[in-house]
Amino acid sequence: xxxxxxxxxxxxxxxxxxxxxxxxxxxxxxxxxxxxxxxxxxxxxxxxxxxxxxxxxxxxxxxxxxxxxxxxxxxxxxxxxxxxxxxxxxxxxxxxxxxxxxxxxxxxxxxxxxxxxxxxxxxxxxxxxxxxxxxxxxxxxxxxxxxxxxxxxxxxxxxxxxxxxxxxxxxxxxxxxxxxxxxxxxxxxxxxxxxxxxxxxxxxxxxxxxxxxxxxxxxxxxxxxxxxxxxxxxxxxxxxxxxxxxxxxxxxxxxxxxxxxxxxxxxxxxxxxxxxxxxxxxxxxxxxxxxxxxxxxxxxxxxxxxx
Amino acid sequence: xxxxxxxxxxxxxxxxxxxxxxxxxxxxxxxxxxxxxxxxxxxxxxxxxxxxxxxxxxxxxxxxxxxxxxxxxxxxxxxxxxxxxxxxxxxxxxxxxxxxxxxxxxxxxxxxxxxxxxxxxxxxxxxxxxxxxxxxxxxxxxxxxxxxxxxxxxxxxxxxxxxxxxxxxxxxxxxxxxxxxxxxxxxxxxxxxxxxxxxxxxxxxxxxxxxxxxxxxxxxxxxxxxxxxxxxxxxxxxxxxxxxxxxxxxxxxxx
Numbered sequence: 288x289x290x291x292x293x294x295x296x297x298x299x300x301x302x303x304x305x306x307x308x309x310x311x312x313x314x315x316x317x318x319x320x321x322x323x324x325x326x327x328x329x330x331x332x333x334x335x336x337x338x339x340x341x342x343x344x345x346x347x348x349x350x351x352x353x354x355x356x357x358x359x360x361x362x363x364x365x366x367x368x369x370x371x372x373x374x375x376x377x378x379x380x381x382x383x384x385x386x387x388x389x390x391x392x393x394x395x396x397x398x399x400x401x402x403x404x405x406x407x408x409x410x411x412x413x414x415x416x417x418x419x420x421x422x423x424x425x426x427x428x429x430x431x432x433x434x435x436x437x438x439x440x441x442x443x444x445x446x447x448x449x450x451x452x453x454x455x456x457x458x459x460x461x462x463x464x465x466x467x468x469x470x471x472x473x474x475x476x477x478x479x480x481x482x483x484x485x486x487x488x489x490x491x492x493x494x495x496x497x498x499x500x501x502x503x504x505x506x507x508x509x510x511x512x513x514x515x516x517x518x519x520x521x522x523x524x525x526x527x528x529x530x531x532x533x534x535x536x537x538x539x540x541x542x543x544x545x546x547x548x549x550x551x552x553x554x555x556x557x558x559x560x561x562x563x564x565x566x567x568x569x570x571x572x573x574x575x576x577x578x579x580x581x582x583x584x585x586x587x588x589x590x591x592x593x594x
Numbered sequence: 595x596x597x598x599x600x601x602x603x604x605x606x607x608x609x610x611x612x613x614x615x616x617x618x619x620x621x622x623x624x625x626x627x628x629x630x631x632x633x634x635x636x637x638x639x640x641x642x643x644x645x646x647x648x649x650x651x652x653x654x655x656x657x658x659x660x661x662x663x664x665x666x667x668x669x670x671x672x673x674x675x676x677x678x679x680x681x682x683x684x685x686x687x688x689x690x691x692x693x694x695x696x697x698x699x700x701x702x703x704x705x706x707x708x709x710x711x712x713x714x715x716x717x718x719x720x721x722x723x724x725x726x727x728x729x730x731x732x733x734x735x736x737x738x739x740x741x742x743x744x745x746x747x748x749x750x751x752x753x754x755x756x757x758x759x760x761x762x763x764x765x766x767x768x769x770x771x772x773x774x775x776x777x778x779x780x781x782x783x784x785x786x787x788x789x790x791x792x793x794x795x796x797x798x799x800x801x802x803x804x805x806x807x808x809x810x811x812x813x814x815x816x817x818x819x820x821x822x823x824x825x826x827x828x829x830x831x832x833x834x835x836x837x838x839x840x841x842x843x844x845x846x847x848x849x
Contacts, residue, residue, distance in 0.1 A: 342693040346846065365695035372693065376685025380622035381615065389615050392608035393695045436695070 295320055295367075295440045295471045296341050296359075300350035303336050303495075310336040312495035313350070318440060323462070323472040325486035327479065327577050332492040334475045335373075338444060341473070342370065354440075366394055369438030371429045373445045373475075379418030383409060383428050386417060387435055394436030406461050407431035408454070422449040430458060440471045447481060459484055479574040489573070493581040507576045513549040517542055517556065518564040529555065541565075608697065612704040620708055626673060630712060634666025635719045641785075643727045653817075655728035660740060660811035661784040663720050667744045668779065668804060670712035671751035672758070672771050674705055679759025680767035706752050713748040717741045732815065739814045747807040750830045753837035754803065760844045778804045788819070803833045 294317040303311040311333045318324055318341075326334050339345040340352040343359030354364040377386065384400070391397035404410060407430045417425065426449055433441055443462070447455040462485060466472055476482055482489060483503055490500040499509055512533060519542050527535040531548040546552045549568050556563055620626055638658055646654025682688040691701060721737055724730040732740075755771070762770045779785060781795060782805035788796045796819075799805040806826040812818040813826075 339689075344689055344692055345848075362695050362697060365693070368693075368695075370690060370693040372686055372690050374686035375690050376682065376687035377690075378619055378682070378687060380619050385615060385618070389608070389611050390694060392605060392611045393697075395605070432694075442693070 293317075293319055294353075296352075296354045296473075298337060298340060298347075298350065298352050301337070301340055301347045301352060302349040303333075303340060303345065304348055309495050311340070311347075314492070314495070314497055316341075316490060316497075318471045318473050320439065320471045321466055321469045322487045323466055323474055323485045325482035325489045326473060326475045326492065327482060327489060328492035328498070329581060332581070333495040334492055335444070336495075337492065338442060338473065338475060342368075342442060366436065367439045369433035369436055369441045371433040371441070371443045371446055373448070375425075375429045375432075377417055377425075377429070379416070381417050382413070383415055383417060383420075383431075384413040386428065387413075387431060390432045391435050397436050398434065403431045403435045406434055406464070408457050408461075423451060423454045426450055427454070427458070430461070434461075434465065438470065441465065441473070443472060443474050445476055446474070447476070447478065455481075479572070479577060483573045491577050491580050499580045503573055506580075507570065507573055509576055509580055512545050512547055512579075514567075514569045515544040515546060515549055515552060515556070516565070516567040516569075517544075519556065519560045520562065521556070521560050526556075609700045609703060612696070612700040613707045616704040616708050617711070620674070620712075626670075630666075630669045630673065631715060631719070633669070634662050634716050635723060637665075638662045638720055638723055639727070643723065652729055652731075655724060655730050656732075656815050657787065657812065657817050659720055659724040659728065659730055660815045660817065661808055663717055663740060663744045664747060664782075664804060664808045664811050665779045665784040666716040666720065667709075667713035667748050668751045668775060670716075671709040671748040672755040672775050673768070674709050674712070675752050675755025676758035676762065676771040677755075677764075677767045678705065679756055680762045681764035683760065684764035702752075702756075706749065709748040709752050710745050713745045714741065717744040736814050740811060743807070743811045743814060747810070747830075750803050750807065750834040750837070753834045753841070757837040757841040757844075760841045778802050781805075782808050784808050787817075800829075803830060806830050806833075 296318040298314050298316040301311050301314045301316075302309075314333065314337055316324075316326075316337060326337060328334050336345065340347050341354060341359055343352070343354070343361075343365070352359050354361070355367050357364040359365070387400060387403055391400075391403075398406075400413070404413065407427045409424075409427055409431055412420065412424060412428070417428065420428065426446070430443075430446060433443065441462075446462075447458055450458065459481070462472060472485075474482065474485060486503055488500065489503055489506045491498045491506065499506055501509075518540050521542065523535045523537040523542055526532060526542065526544060529552065531546050531551055533545040533547065535542060535544045537543075544552060544556075553566065553568065556566075642655045642658035642662065646658065679688065682691075688701075692698070717740060721740070754774075758767060758770055758774070782788075782799055782802045784804060788799055806829045809818045809821055810823065810826050813823060
């Protein structure tokens with residue numbers, strides 16, 4: 288408790304093994320009030336296991352998961368969280384009002400029906416049966432169930448899967464509003480633009496370990512390389528031998544160069560090939576950074592995949 | 595920035611709502627309601643009243659009133675827990691409920707309450723048929739005792755259903771429950787007395803929970819095999835606790 292006084296929830300050196308598969312191999316994680324932490328990684332990287340440990344759905348083999356300084360199994364701690372799981376499996380037979388009614392009853396001071404409807408965009412849906420809703424509407428109902436208890440910490444697992452752009456941005460607005468009120472959020476998502484739009488901090492998991500963490504900006508900066516594309520007559524092999532060039536490849540008349548110091552390389556390119564055309568320099572986005580960070584561990588030549 | 599945890603307010607309202615919505619869910623599932631309520635009565639009409647009526651002074655009608663009662667109440671308990679838990683677990687709904695601050699007891703009590711409610715309805719339906727068409731005459735305490743045996747007797751099968759539900763897949767659960775339910779009912783003497791089968795089945799029957807509940811119900815109408823009430827109750831209690839603990843251990847370990 289003393290080390291993590293400010294953390295709403297944390298994993299400390301968490302290990303979890305399923306048979307021969309080591310799902311978590313010493314993961315540390317802290318969730319703070321008023322902050323969105325995005326947990327990223329490929330399928331099987333350990334995201335779901337990390338969430339399951341924090342929610343008390345699974346025990347850690349070693350290490351510790353705490354929720355509000357208590358065991359995640361504690362009812363008092365769970366009364367401070369809201370949860371939206373990837374596969375909610377809500378029984379079809381219920382009306383939206385009934386689902387909200389039941390879920391609100393778990394919390395000591397729930398939001399009103401009207402607030403839940405307004406925040407999750409459920410206008411006109413309360414009396415509808417859950418199985419008669421579209422996928423996007425069902426997702427919004429699940430979001431309403433997550434926020435109905437006035438949680439201090441929200442777990443959102445792939446919250447916008449199946450939502451159209453408008454609905455997704457509506458949900459992002461609602462999440463930002465909650466965060467603005469001091470709510471902490473753990474977000475797992477496959478949409479890296481979602482992490483870029485919402486996250487204050489990013490943790491990248493790879494094979495059960497934390498591969499990288501920091502702000503979105505810092506994660507992007509992990510990939511110092513930039514990609515230079517141009518149409519040039521220079522030979523890819525000779526460019527590849529320049530200092531500061533990691534790789535150079537030719538695709539038809541276009542050349543693609545990966546470099547840690549794009550400015551110097553561009554200068555030399557222009558100096559050596561006056562006829563150079565269509566020059567582009569790209570910084571890695573979050574998607575490329577995550578891909579790079581996770582693939583680096585397996586395969587140093589993985590960068591070409593990011594294209 | 596200190597994490598603030600409010601004291602746990604265990605609201606009774608969520609226990610009530612959990613049971614209410616479990617009831618609504620079942621009522622909106624005709625494939626559960628109709629077989630579990632109608633089969634015991636239909637079987638009783640066919641084998642207890644039409645085929646057995648009047649023979650041996652209504653003996654079959656009395657035997658089957660007790661044994662079909664037990665047969666009948668096992669179904670909503672086994673299916674209500676076994677199939678529902680397997681499906682809710684597989685689809686992720688149970689995980690959501692466990693992650694939400696739902697008191698774990700509310701989930702179990704809601705399902706138990708429904709199994710007992712269905713048991714009471716089945717008992718009353720059978721009793722009505724027995725009294726009217728079956729011409730079964732019993733002392734008032736015997737009618738009440740049968741009702742009590744059936745309602746409380748649902749509990750071991752709730753625990754058994756829970757155990758099935760935490761192991762079986764959602765798709766496999768109905769078949770698995772039937773595979774256990776129907777043979778066990780037969781081998782426990784709920785369809786016809788075990789004396790009608792080779793002697794080995796009488797010895798084997800001791801391992802089935804349904805046999806022990808059946809014996810308690812038959813004891814009420816004076817047709818049991820003579821085992822002690824305490825032994826039957828004790829065996830059922832051990833089964834109930836063992837099933838429940840095994841199910842809980844599995845659920846805690848693997849979600």
